[in-house]
Amino acid sequence: MRKSLKIIRTPGMDLAADGASRFSGGMQGLARFLTSEVSTDNGAFTFKGREALLEPAAALDEILGKRTPDRTISVLKGAQVGMTTLAIGFALYCVIVHRLNVGYFLPDQDFADRFDQTRVRPVIRNESIASIMRDGKYRGASPKGLKEFPGPGGSRFLYILGLRDIGNAISIPLDVLVRDEVDDLPPDNLKWSNDRIDASPLALTLNLAVGRTPGAGIHAMYEAGDRRRWRVKCPACRAESVPEEHWPGILCANGLVCPDCGGALDRGAGRWKAAHVKPRHRSYRLSQLAVGAVRLDRVAAKWAAASLPSEKARFRCSSLAIPDAGDTQPISHELLRSLRDAAPYHLAEAPA
Numbered sequence: 001m002r003k004s005l006k007i008i009r010t011p012g013m014d015l016a017a018d019g020a021s022r023f024s025g026g027m028q029g030l031a032r033f034l035t036s037e038v039s040t041d042n043g044a045f046t047f048k049g050r051e052a053l054l055e056p057a058a059a060l061d062e063i064l065g066k067r068t069p070d071r072t073i074s075v076l077k078g079a080q081v082g083m084t085t086l087a088i089g090f091a092l093y094c095v096i097v098h099r100l101n102v103g104y105f106l107p108d109q110d111f112a113d114r115f116d117q118t119r120v121r122p123v124i125r126n127e128s129i130a131s132i133m134r135d136g137k138y139r140g141a142s143p144k145g146l147k148e149f150p151g152p153g154g155s156r157f158l159y160i161l162g163l164r165d166i167g168n169a170i171s172i173p174l175d176v177l178v179r180d181e182v183d184d185l186p187p188d189n190l191k192w193s194n195d196r197i198d199a200s201p202l203a204l205t206l207n208l209a210v211g212r213t214p215g216a217g218i219h220a221m222y223e224a225g226d227r228r229r230w231r232v233k234c235p236a237c238r239a240e241s242v243p244e245e246h247w248p249g250i251l252c253a254n255g256l257v258c259p260d261c262g263g264a265l266d267r268g269a270g271r272w273k274a275a276h277v278k279p280r281h282r283s284y285r286l287s288q289l290a291v292g293a294v295r296l297d298r299v300a301a302k303w304a305a306a307s308l309p310s311e312k313a314r315f316r317c318s319s320l321a322i323p324d325a326g327d328t329q330p331i332s333h334e335l336l337r338s339l340r341d342a343a344p345y346h347l348a349e350a351p352a
């Protein structure tokens, strides 16, 4: 595996080097690849207004560069924070620059097909990268969603697949697993995806999703990791706060304010701090409040429009990245126990 550290030059790699020369911000590796090769709806990908994404990108890059085995990064995210674009760019970077096989798993095959057309192809800025990517062929693998990147030493593959349809069983051994919006998948499907990287000496996993269920899915993954939160320091009193934990009191007409002294906060000027040490599993809670590119007036308007508990719950999931099941609290042992205590309920199978 170490041998593959030597970067084999491909057309894409030459382009990455050319693109890099346009940037002098000291960015390297994945960050540079993202800003030079990846597009968003508003032009080239930038970390301006998305400063909180720099550390996860650097962490992924370090794992790839050192070929550190068996690492997981999980991002419990708000909607529209730019993390999916980063994940797509990361997948392309793994294949093109590091010559690894990547599985990009989405909830189901329809989602995966749409994703390929609407998210993956549009992010590729450089036509030469698009042109070296071709519909893939691999023995025993369904060609659907399979992208092949030929190069010296053989082709590498990016496989974009719906994870609910396990009938899609694949024979390509993967080095990197990206699981996007897979919050409501049955645990068996997640385990199946884990097995795809068992044979890899790298076995790197990136999980990202908006969490919907406390204690399950991406929220459980976040809890299992080192639980990083974005702490913003107040320039006036020097106190640090985690904005989403003080919502809505932290909001004022002009932006976010320090919960301690009321001083104005710059939400991009934060730092990630882990709750405990867990070297194999970094986890981030990335709310919309940490991302300046997400307009605060829109976040505030959504909050103002949420009056029902279920709407507030949806807001907490999609904006604050704090999963709240609202009215759809899943049936738990505690709930069943309290029902049994309250009245003589009996559980039986539903009639056919």
Ligand SMILES: [Zn+2]
Residues within 6 Å of the ligand: 234, 235, 236, 237, 238, 239, 258, 259, 260, 261, 262, 263
């Ligand atoms: Zn303050």
